[in-house]
Amino acid sequence: MGIISRGFQGRRRDAGDRLPPGQYLVDDFPVLSAGPTPRVPLDRWEFAVDTEAGQTHRWSWAEFLALPQETPTVDIHCVTKWTKLDTTWQGVSLDVLLEDVETAADYALIYSYGGYTTNLPLEDLLDGQAWIAHRFDGEELEPRHGGPARLIVPHLYFWKSAKWVRGIRLLNEDYPGFWETAGYNNYGDPWREQRYEGD
Amino acid sequence: MTAEHLDGNALAGPLGEIFAVDVTSATGRCAHCGLTGPVASLLVYGPDPGLVGRCPGCEEVVLRVVRGPGAAWLDLRGTVSLRVNLPD
Numbered sequence: 469m470g471i472i473s474r475g476f477q478g479r480r481r482d483a484g485d486r487l488p489p490g491q492y493l494v495d496d497f498p499v500l501s502a503g504p505t506p507r508v509p510l511d512r513w514e515f516a517v518d519t520e521a522g523q524t525h526r527w528s529w530a531e532f533l534a535l536p537q538e539t540p541t542v543d544i545h546c547v548t549k550w551t552k553l554d555t556t557w558q559g560v561s562l563d564v565l566l567e568d569v570e571t572a573a574d575y576a577l578i579y580s581y582g583g584y585t586t587n588l589p590l591e592d593l594l595d596g597q598a599w600i601a602h603r604f605d606g607e608e609l610e611p612r613h614g615g616p617a618r619l620i621v622p623h624l625y626f627w628k629s630a631k632w633v634r635g636i637r638l639l640n641e642d643y644p645g646f647w648e649t650a651g652y653n654n655y656g657d658p659w660r661e662q663r664y665e666g667d
Numbered sequence: 668m669t670a671e672h673l674d675g676n677a678l679a680g681p682l683g684e685i686f687a688v689d690v691t692s693a694t695g696r697c698a699h700c701g702l703t704g705p706v707a708s709l710l711v712y713g714p715d716p717g718l719v720g721r722c723p724g725c726e727e728v729v730l731r732v733v734r735g736p737g738a739a740w741l742d743l744r745g746t747v748s749l750r751v752n753l754p755d
């Protein structure tokens with residue numbers, strides 16, 4: 469198993485080394501939203517992966533919870549400049565969800581309940597870099613933080629970690645998402661400070 | 668959850684940087700449901716990462732404004748038209 473609480477691997481770097489350029493540390497967990505908080509009943513929740521060949525793989529809430537679980541501890545970086553260290557999550561690795569999905573796609577478009585979308589290269593979802601999380605800090609994930617389940621892809625700015633995630637569309641061509649079509653960077657690497665278009 | 672969003676007048680400052688007229692008093696038509704009303708009646712979410720104005724009828728996105736360093740981005744895809752009253 470590759471991913472075991474990366475925050476606890478080896479010697480902890482000091483907080484300064486973990487702060488990307490232009491960021492400051494917070495202890496609270498600010499809520500940013502682009503719309504009303506969707507309320508998704510668990511008996512109607514589903515997560516889907518749609519391939520570029522038109523195949524769809526679906527998981528109900530019970531099927532999703534039955535998948536192997538991981539508990540990553542990660543630092544998260546919001547484009548509005550706050551960084552929160554050592555956040556603890558529970559969820560399913562995208563490596564597990566995409567294991568039996570046949571695809572040659574290079575891009576992924578994440579879509580959410582409520583209509584939010586965000587795009588990233590498919591390879592950024594693989595190799596222990598991303599999870600669909602349903603618990604935060606030992607508790608069920610609250611709706612205002614994206615519950616029942618949200619994407620966690622901590623190596624990119626946090627707008628890529630879509631709340632209320634509903635599925636992933638695998639695509640041969642890149643398709644910019646909600647903030648990526650309104651001035652924000654298409655990739656969003658906090659260590660290269662890719663906040664806006666052209667950064 | 669009525670306190671989740673801001674008043675439509677929150678758009679006045681950022682839009683005032685872009686337009687010479689006060690756009691919050693302009694009449695817009697929602698591209699999704701056709702509802703017509705002043706921009707100030709939109710349900711506004713934000714201000715960060717950007718202002719999102721949603722239709723009070725159908726909650727779809729009517730306009731978005733992102734203010735970055737040295738630039739602003741305005742997305743009006745959700746707006747059919749804006750009627751701005753002007754002197755003859």
Ligand SMILES: [Zn+2]
Pocket residue numbers: 697698699700701702722723724725726727
């Ligand atoms: Zn509408």
